[in-house]
Amino acid sequence: MARGNTRQRIQDVALELFAEQGYEKTSLREISERLEVTKAALYYHFKTKEEILISLFRDLTRPIDELIAWAGEQPRTLETKQEILRRYHVALTGAAPLFRFMQENQATVRDLSIGETFKERMVTLTRLIQEPDFAMADRVRCISALFTMHAGMFFMQHVDGDPEEKRDAVLEVAVDLVTRAHQGPARG
Structure with missing residues (x-):
């Protein structure tokens, strides 16, 4: 501990x-x-157990709230969006046990207030890393970048290899997705 x-x-x-x-x-x-x-x-x-879980969620996801506040004050550049992903990656890593719990107990989380709070944060983050004028495929790339980070944290634990190397690879793929979205045909 x-x-x-x-x-x-x-x-x-x-x-x-x-x-x-x-x-x-x-x-x-x-x-x-x-x-x-x-x-x-x-x-x-x-x-109650719910009080424990809610307090855990608040404490361990505070860096995500701080990231959202920071990102809202930054210019909407590709560099800012890449930094959002890097900082989100650090926040996820710091709260990995909580996010693994959330992944494995989705029904429970959905029924608690933290489920809605988490959903709101994810929607906000997706808005921060994409633009409304993006082609649909590029919007999907941005959304996929965030879910790559979540799925990577959960599923990569079952892949052989150095944990840090696996985390770096997940971040690299997420950043690549957002970068490709920002280089789409309309922005080309």
């Missing part, structure tokens, strides 16, 4: 258990037992 305080330890252990046995099958009692604290001590910080 890289993070130190009690609240963060609870989040980390809960996420470990959610990943191991699923959100629905994990109880607050199991979280408190893994932490070796009483349920009362756990309740002091979080009353």
Whole structure:
């Protein structure tokens, strides 16, 4: 557990258990037992599993909110859009366990408030890396760049190779997709 305080330890252990046995099958009692604290001590910080998950989501995705705020103030150039992807890549890497959990528990996430929040962020990011006048294929390239990063994080763990090299390759493909979209026939 890289993070130190009690609240963060609870989040980390809960996420470990959610990943191991699923959100629905994990109880607050199991979280408190893994932490070796009483349920009362756990309740002091979080009353429900949903509160834990929402707090995790807010804490680990804060860099994405900061990225969106930054990107909204930048010129709409190809270089800015490539930087958006690089920064998003760093944010995804930092929150990899949460995003793996979200991928593996899509139905649960969809039913919680974080599902809608995540969807809104993705829509905003897709708007930030494409232009309304792009041809449809180029708009698809931009959207695919973001999903390449998500799918890459999830599926590349099953591909042999150096983890850093795999992350770099995923980013390279995402940047290439956005670059190609910006070099489309109308902008040529």
